[in-house]
Amino acid sequence: MAAEIANPSVSIQDLSLNFGAVSVLQTLNLDVAEGEFIVLLGPSGCGKSTLLNCIAGLLDISEGRIFIKGKNVTWEEPKDRGIGMVFQSYALYPQMTVERNLSFGLRVAGLPKGEIAKRIARAAEILQIEPLLQRKPSALSGGQRQRVAIGRALVRDVDVFLFDEPLSNLDAKLRAELRVEIKLLHRKLQNTMIYVTHDQIEAMTLADRIAVMKGGVIQQLDAPQTIYNRPVNRFVAGFLGSPAMNFLKGQLEAGDAPMFKADGVSVPLGRYQFEGDNGHTAKPCVFGIRPEHIAFGEAASSMPFTAESTVEIVDPMGSDTLVWTKLGGQILSFRVEADKTLRNGDAIRIGLDPARASLFDDQTGNRL
Amino acid sequence: MVDIASLSTSPEALRRDGAGPSGPKPRHVLSRRNIFLYGTLVVVALYYLLPLYVMIVTSLKGMPEIRLGNIFSPPMEITFEPWVKAWATACTGLNCDGLSRGFWNSVRITVPSVILSIAIASVNGYALANWRFKGADSFFIILIVGAFIPYQVMIYPIVIILREIGIYGTLTGLVIVHSIFGMPILTLLFRNYFTSMPEELFRAARVDGAGFWGIYLRIMLPMSLPIFVVAIILQVTGIWNDFLFGVVYTRPDTYPMTVQLNNIVNSVQGVKEYNVNMAATILTGLVPLIVYFISGKLFVRGIAAGAVKG
Numbered sequence: 260m261a262a263e264i265a266n267p268s269v270s271i272q273d274l275s276l277n278f279g280a281v282s283v284l285q286t287l288n289l290d291v292a293e294g295e296f297i298v299l300l301g302p303s304g305c306g307k308s309t310l311l312n313c314i315a316g317l318l319d320i321s322e323g324r325i326f327i328k329g330k331n332v333t334w335e336e337p338k339d340r341g342i343g344m345v346f347q348s349y350a351l352y353p354q355m356t357v358e359r360n361l362s363f364g365l366r367v368a369g370l371p372k373g374e375i376a377k378r379i380a381r382a383a384e385i386l387q388i389e390p391l392l393q394r395k396p397s398a399l400s401g402g403q404r405q406r407v408a409i410g411r412a413l414v415r416d417v418d419v420f421l422f423d424e425p426l427s428n429l430d431a432k433l434r435a436e437l438r439v440e441i442k443l444l445h446r447k448l449q450n451t452m453i454y455v456t457h458d459q460i461e462a463m464t465l466a467d468r469i470a471v472m473k474g475g476v477i478q479q480l481d482a483p484q485t486i487y488n489r490p491v492n493r494f495v496a497g498f499l500g501s502p503a504m505n506f507l508k509g510q511l512e513a514g515d516a517p518m519f520k521a522d523g524v525s526v527p528l529g530r531y532q533f534e535g536d537n538g539h540t541a542k543p544c545v546f547g548i549r550p551e552h553i554a555f556g557e558a559a560s561s562m563p564f565t566a567e568s569t570v571e572i573v574d575p576m577g578s579d580t581l582v583w584t585k586l587g588g589q590i591l592s593f594r595v596e597a598d599k600t601l602r603n604g605d606a607i608r609i610g611l612d613p614a615r616a617s618l619f620d621d622q623t624g625n626r627l
Numbered sequence: 628m629v630d631i632a633s634l635s636t637s638p639e640a641l642r643r644d645g646a647g648p649s650g651p652k653p654r655h656v657l658s659r660r661n662i663f664l665y666g667t668l669v670v671v672a673l674y675y676l677l678p679l680y681v682m683i684v685t686s687l688k689g690m691p692e693i694r695l696g697n698i699f700s701p702p703m704e705i706t707f708e709p710w711v712k713a714w715a716t717a718c719t720g721l722n723c724d725g726l727s728r729g730f731w732n733s734v735r736i737t738v739p740s741v742i743l744s745i746a747i748a749s750v751n752g753y754a755l756a757n758w759r760f761k762g763a764d765s766f767f768i769i770l771i772v773g774a775f776i777p778y779q780v781m782i783y784p785i786v787i788i789l790r791e792i793g794i795y796g797t798l799t800g801l802v803i804v805h806s807i808f809g810m811p812i813l814t815l816l817f818r819n820y821f822t823s824m825p826e827e828l829f830r831a832a833r834v835d836g837a838g839f840w841g842i843y844l845r846i847m848l849p850m851s852l853p854i855f856v857v858a859i860i861l862q863v864t865g866i867w868n869d870f871l872f873g874v875v876y877t878r879p880d881t882y883p884m885t886v887q888l889n890n891i892v893n894s895v896q897g898v899k900e901y902n903v904n905m906a907a908t909i910l911t912g913l914v915p916l917i918v919y920f921i922s923g924k925l926f927v928r929g930i931a932a933g934a935v936k937g
Contacts, residue, residue, distance in 0.1 A: 317830050338836030350827035354849040363845075364835030411835070423827075 264290040267326070268451035269314065269419055274323035276306075276313060276475075283309050284475040286323070291453060296445050299455045300462040301472035302498070307455045310472070311421050314453065315344050328418050338368070340419075343412025347424040349404040351396040357407050358392040361414050375414075382413040385447070402433045409444070422454040426461065438464060459499050463487065471495045489617070493624035496547050496617055502581055504547045504617070505591045511618065511627065513541040519618065521546070524587035526564045530614040534626055543621035550581060552615040553593035555607060562610030570605045584609065686710065686905035693901050709902035713910060717903055719890040720879055726907055728880075729887030733867055733914075735798055736883055740805035741862040745855065748810055752817025753843050757829050767818065774811035782875055789876065796878040804876055805866050813858055820854040821847060856925045864915040884911050 267290040276284040284306050291297050299307040312318040314325060316337040324333045332340045351360050358379060365375045383389045386406045396404055405425055412420055425441075426434045442465055445452055456462055462469050463483045470480045471494075479491045490496035496504050509521030511528075517538045519526040526546065528538070559565050566586055574581040575597065582601055583592050586609070593609060595601065618627040655661075681698055686709050688702040715725040722728060754760070755767050785804060786795065794800040824847070832842045873883040882890070888911045892904045 312830075315830075315834060317833060336836075337834045342834065344831065344834045346827040346831060348825055348827045350825060350831035352828065352832070352846055363832075363837075367836045367841060411831070415835075 264292045266293060266329070267291055268293045268295065268328060269453065270326040271310075271314070272324045272326070274310075274313060274325065275321045276309060276318065277321045282475065284313070284320075287475070287477060289470065289477065289480070291451055294449045294451055296452045296454065296465055296467045298462040298466035298469045299453065299472055300457065300459060300469050300498070302457060305472040306475040307457075307472050308423055309475075311344075311423055311453060311455045314340075314419075315342055315421050316340050338364070341417045342419045342421055343415040343417045344421040344423065345405070345408045345412050345425045347427050349396070349401075349408045349428070351404055351407055351411075353396055356393050356395055357388065357399070357410075360396065360407060361392075361410050364411065364415055378414045378416065382410040385413065385444070386410050401429050402437060405429065405437060406440075409441075413448075418451060420450050420452045422452065422456075424456055425454075427456070427458070434458075434461075441465065459501065463499070471498060473498075488615070489626070490547075491626050493545060493547070493619045496619070500549055502550050502592055502594075504549050505553075505593075507546040507548075507586065507589050507591070508621065509544065509546055509587075511538075511540075511542055511544040513539050519544070519546045519613075521589065522587040524566065526611075526613055526616075528613050528618070530563060530612065531616060531618060532614070533618075537618075537627040544627060545619045545621055545624075547617040547619060548591075548611055548615070550592045550594045552611060553591070554610045554612075555582075555593060555595050555599075559608045559610030562612055564613065565608060565610040568607055568609055570601050570603055570607055573601050573603065582607075682905045682909055686902050686909060688902055690898070690900065690902065706902075709900070710906040710910070712900075713891070713903045713907035717891050717907065719882075719887050719894070722880070726884060726887055726891070726910055729882055729884035730910075732798070732877075732881055732887075733884040736801050736805065736873075737863060737866045740802045740809070740866050741859060743802065744806040744809035744813060744862055745858045747806065748813030748858070749817045749848075749851075749855070750843065751810070751814040752819075753821050753847055754839075755814070755818045756821035756824075757842070757847075758839065767814075770811050770814055774815075778808070778871060782871075786875065795876070796881065798877070798881055801872060801876045801881075801883075804872050805869070808872075809862055809865070812861070816858060816861075817851075817854060820851060824850065853925060856922055860918055860922055863918050867914050 269289075269291040271287060271289040274284055274287045275282070287310065289297075289310075299310060301307045309318065313320050314327075316332065316335060320333070324331060326332065327340055327342065330341075337344075351357075352363060355363065361379050361382060362375050365378065379392070383392060386409060388403065388406050388410060391399060391403060391407070396407065399407065405428075408425070422441075426437055429437065438461055441454075445465075454461075454465060466483050468480060469483050469486050471478045471486060473494050479486055479495050486495060487499055490499065493506070497506070507519075507521055507524070509519050509524070512518040512520055512525075517528040517531075517533075519528055531538075554562050568584045568586060568591075570582055570584055571590075572583040574583070577597065579594050579597050580599065580601070581592050582595055583590060584607065585591060591609075601607070619625060620627055684701055685693060685698065687705050687707070689704065689706050689708070692703060713725060714727055714730075716723055717725040751770075755763055789795040789800045789804075794803070828846065829842060832846045837845060867883075868885060869883070870885045870889065873886045874889075877883065877886070888907050891907050
């Protein structure tokens with residue numbers, strides 16, 4: 260867990276949510292700092308959207324408290340929480356023009372006309388949707404719709420923005436564009452943002468901190484690089500990274516010079532940073548190494564561990580190539596530059612540095 | 628390299644030659660399938676249209692011509708006398724002002740019943756679909772079960788209730804009865820329609836600060852024109868065609884058109900004026916007929932929209 264945050268913008272304390280007998284969120288704690296961009300990442304059904312809806316006040320929680328800007332909003336209506344929300348399906352009111360969509364919340368709140376016009380003008384300028392103001396949502400493209408949806412949160416002039424998979428309905432190119440725009444928006448506004456996604460690239464690129472969730476529990480909450488390089492358990496290791504991390508099953512040999520042993524493979528773990536004194540207990544474990552951390556050819560020779568193998572399958576991916584091979588009878592993939600020409604059956608030499616690997620307990624899945 | 632010469636005999640080349648089928652598949656107008664299909668349709672259409680034809684033809688004949696017995700032959704001498712009589716002077720009991728009285732009674736029954744029942748049912752459906760309050764499911768089931776209880780069971784208890792609150796025999800009483808009996812099916816219709824709307828829209832409106840009525844009036848209502856059209860058609864035709872409640876809960880001077888029609892057609896005194904009876908029947912059926920003609924397409928679309936999700 261990260262250090263205590265002195266003045267959290269959003270603070271969730273011991274939050275639980277049950278639907279009947281099904282427990283969706285279990286005594287969850289999360290502090291979000293002022294102006295922080297936090298991403299809730301996880302597979303579908305992990306409770307990330309549910310958590311966001313709880314923060315928004317759209318779901319009644321079973322236990323715990325929610326603070327926004329130091330105010331206990333646990334029982335407050337969504338409109339009184341000082342939040343703006345952007346939905347996956349945009350959720351624009353189809354019968355209203357863009358302008359009416361943006362002003363709806365303000366009109367409901369009974370703001371004076373001049374103020375409404377001012378706020379719409381500002382939001383439209385920031386999001387560059389001025390030419391669209393008189394159009395109906397049906398006459399907008401997906402990207403424009405999502406921009407309007409962000410605008411609707413923007414005009415509310417709130418402290419906290421909630422994004423519920425806002426880019427999932429867009430095609431890959433637009434998604435990348437809007438991702439950058441959201442990042443720029445965050446830099447400009449400096450608001451607290453909580454962003455739900457199942458897309459690890461969105462999470463890695465946008466987040467100040469990522470909360471990886473599974474089964475209603477936050478598995479790891481940390482900076483993207485830390486989560487990527489030092490995942491706390493096998494689930495986090497496998498969920499982040501594409502192509503996925505390689506896992507080799509084997510045995511941890513304890514002692515002064517700990518080793519990882521599998522069929523015909525023994526990797527010295529001298530350079531590996533164990534958590535606590537895990538290096539002193541022998542047990543079955545899983546050795547995880549990312550495809551880009553495996554060296555090939557010349558570069559392999561200088562690595563602390565090298566092995567001979569043959570190429571099984573070659574997957575060209577454009578920018579680079581993914582090569583599948585076997586190590587100790589277990590499947591392993593690694594990345595090479597696209598200009599390396601490898602064919603099935605080629606004999607190769609690979610190497611790796613255990614310092615960049617992750618070792619997990621075979622039973623609990625926790626990092627060793 | 629590819630050998631150019633070998634291409635000329637390849638399947639590729641044959642396909643380009645223009646030999647063999649190309650373009651849309653030819654269809655024969657007089658295929659066996661078409662004869663069966665259109666033949667059946669024509670027969671069925673004739674079967675259903677024949678009574679209407681007989682009614683129109685008969686209503687335009689004078690009594691002497693009807694007595695000849697050629698019910699399918701077109702009128703030799705067209706007369707609108709029966710229509711005028713049916714509307715303005717036909718006698719039922721002591722009143723001799725024709726169907727016009729019943730027509731206006733029916734209008735006075737149908738309009739408020741339709742408005743009242745749809746207004747209540749749409750709010751019911753909206754609350755059931757979007758505000759999942761405690762016991763919503765039980766409430767919904769009870770309402771739906773209500774739709775399966777035969778009317779006959781409830782007739783007498785309702786007579787007593789209306790008598791006790793002092794509106795038995797009035798149009799108000801009948802309007803209330805119609806509104807209540809329309810509730811189960813209409814609520815189901817609206818609930819299903821609102822359930823099929825994206826949930827996120829409702830959530831967005833809540834974040835924007837709109838409450839129960841705000842969301843209903845400003846978000847849901849403008850989006851649900853098709854289902855309102857369906858509900859209006861269902862209710863207008865249902866209430867206009869109603870006979871049972873009309874005859875039980877009103878008095879002769881407040882009888883709806885259907886009851887009056889029955890009294891004209893089934894009167895046992897004097898000569899049977901078939902032409903007047905036919906004209907009266909067509910006049911009574913005209914309102915639902917017009918409603919269907921105007922809104923046929925919308926009706927089908929709305930029914931489909933409401934029925935897809937349950």
